[in-house]
Amino acid sequence: MGIMSEAGKRSKKEKAAETATSLIKDGMIVGLGTGSAAEFAIRKLGKRMEDEELEILGVPTSLRTEMVAIECGIPLTSLSEHPSLDIALDGADQVDAHLNLIKGGWGSHTREKIVAYASKKLVICVEDEKVVDVLNKPVPLEVLPYAVKIVEKQVKELKGMPVLRSDGLRGGYFITEQGNVILDVDFGVIRNPREMSITLSALVGSVEHGIFTNPTEVHVGHEKGVKVLKRA
Numbered sequence: 001m002g003i004m005s006e007a008g009k010r011s012k013k014e015k016a017a018e019t020a021t022s023l024i025k026d027g028m029i030v031g032l033g034t035g036s037a038a039e040f041a042i043r044k045l046g047k048r049m050e051d052e053e054l055e056i057l058g059v060p061t062s063l064r065t066e067m068v069a070i071e072c073g074i075p076l077t078s079l080s081e082h083p084s085l086d087i088a089l090d091g092a093d094q095v096d097a098h099l100n101l102i103k104g105g106w107g108s109h110t111r112e113k114i115v116a117y118a119s120k121k122l123v124i125c126v127e128d129e130k131v132v133d134v135l136n137k138p139v140p141l142e143v144l145p146y147a148v149k150i151v152e153k154q155v156k157e158l159k160g161m162p163v164l165r166s167d168g169l170r171g172g173y174f175i176t177e178q179g180n181v182i183l184d185v186d187f188g189v190i191r192n193p194r195e196m197s198i199t200l201s202a203l204v205g206s207v208e209h210g211i212f213t214n215p216t217e218v219h220v221g222h223e224k225g226v227k228v229l230k231r232a
């Protein structure tokens with residue numbers, strides 16, 4: 001049952017990645033997100049480049065994504081060379097009814113937010129289980145190790161419950177590619193994600209948080225197909 005449902009989620013994600021990738025046109029500069037949905041999109045993009053002789057350039061948001069893109073033959077560039085991107089393809093951990101997102105499950109939300117900001121369009125691919133009325137997952141904050149206790153104090157004043165993310169296997173802490181740590185902060189339901197985003201952006205010692213309020217489209221994979229949600 002567990003294995004089946006994991007496979008089901010992957011196939012919904014893959015369908016969403018396929019329709020999102022179909023938006024890419026020849027000559028585009030494409031932001032490449034991090035995570036399993038983003039990886040499906042990158043692999044499909046690599047295949048389209050081969051089949052259709054599509055020429056694109058990718059800007060990766062993590063080392064892992066960079067490796068997958070290289071494996072798929074996608075030429076890479078940087079924000080220094082191309083500070084304006086046509087489109088970014090990425091995943092998300094949760095999506096609300098107004099297309100606000102929680103991201104950062106893979107700890108790459110700081111680079112993902114920078115790439116999203118630099119892109120004319122942000123296209124998100126998720127499986128239907130991730131779509132909710134109101135956001136309620138813990139919000140990842142990338143935090144300077146020097147400031148962990150200071151950020152914990154500030155989020156507790158906002159009635160958040162912070163947990164320092166572990167590295168899972170080795171009993172240490174998860175370290176981001178910027179050399180920081182992640183606090184996953186449970187605020188319960190987030191009724192006003194825009195206001196929460198502004199509040200979290202003002203925290204001293206936190207580099208970036210995982211609330212995104214600006215996707216252009218969210219491609220939601222269902223068992224029978226993909227529904228594209230667009231901002232009203």
Ligand code: 5RP
Binds near residue numbers: 035090091104108109
């Ligand atoms: C990485 C992210 C990912 O997009 C998010 O965690 C979803 O991952 P997946 O597509 O593997 O479910 O925000 O920082």
